Amino acid sequence: MRKISLVSFSARKTGNCSLMADYIISKSLNYEVKYISINDLDIHECKNCNYECMSERCIYHNDDAYLYFQSTKEVNRIIWLVPMYCGNPSSLYFKLNERSQDFWMKNESYYNEFLNKLFIIGIGNIDKGNPFRQIFESMYNCSTVSSYSHILILETHKYGLNSIKDSLIANQAVKEQINKFLSL
Structure with missing residues (x-):
């Protein structure tokens, strides 16, 4: 059976990322879906080191960051749900991204x-000129993969949502965009 790794980068348990994950799971009938909340993983922040990840092994190698990236080798699709706070992806996104260096230094051929x-x-x-999409696109700069069809930005204000507590997935147009984007 095909496998999906569905990952939320939200610190909230019942927010838009969680509701969207529930929706995606309900539509992924031909997949085995493993849901992961980055907030629940034990990921040590980068600090108090001498850049061992660049030449040897990260001193925090045994936390969940390396294990998460290793687990992606066993799935057919990876879906990241990333909320934007204060004009940027959540700090959990940056925390995992920062710690990914140890994995990619040893698995560059998998990138x-x-x-x-x-x-x-x-x-x-x-907001106009916000670099949110560009932050994600930068992951694709060192690859042969085009970011165009791999990134979907759902702007909550376009759907009349004014509060972070409003449900984005309740909107039919959002469901249609997700279905098309993920081919569900």
């Missing part, structure tokens, strides 16, 4: 395959 499997849904209000 294009990883990006081919990765689909990012960004959720939040985007």
